[in-house]
Amino acid sequence: MSAATFTISIEAPPEQVFPFVGDLLQHPDWATDQMKMEAISSGSTSVGSQYRSTTNFMRMTILAELHVVEYQPPTRFAFTVNDRTGQYTNEFVLRSQPGRTLVERSISNQNTGFISKILTIILMPILILPESKKALQQLKTRVEQA
Numbered sequence: 001m002s003a004a005t006f007t008i009s010i011e012a013p014p015e016q017v018f019p020f021v022g023d024l025l026q027h028p029d030w031a032t033d034q035m036k037m038e039a040i041s042s043g044s045t046s047v048g049s050q051y052r053s054t055t056n057f058m059r060m061t062i063l064a065e066l067h068v069v070e071y072q073p074p075t076r077f078a079f080t081v082n083d084r085t086g087q088y089t090n091e092f093v094l095r096s097q098p099g100r101t102l103v104e105r106s107i108s109n110q111n112t113g114f115i116s117k118i119l120t121i122i123l124m125p126i127l128i129l130p131e132s133k134k135a136l137q138q139l140k141t142r143v144e145q146a
Helices: 014-021 024-029 114-145
Strands: 002-010 034-039 050-057 060-072 076-083 086-097 100-109
Touching: 002 114, 014 024, 014 086, 014 100, 014 114, 024 034, 024 050, 100 114
Parallel strands: none
Antiparallel strands: 002 100, 034 050, 050 060, 060 076, 076 086, 086 100
């Protein structure tokens, strides 16, 4: 398993940041790629909630199934993503600081196959790192403008 972690400081309390992070229906608003998200489960978000996303990434359409695995407002949120490239876990930790929130996002590759590991080593620095940093910057802008 390989992982990458990204952080950003947002000028808002965790209670204001968490709705953008802890609601997967809000993720298309700050994603770097064109994305559609739909809830499969009914009711409010909780552990076990299921979603489906469609993302246009580098001229490819990627369909994914997402499952909430941790939901602790306003400090922790995590979900798994299963798509044709494998399984990944996205975890968000929000830490309150004076006048702001430090948001830490970790993306873990749950795939153990050799090819998956090689692709992760190649794609992580070229695509995943820059796009994840850009997405957090867009999250910051979106929250601070709300």
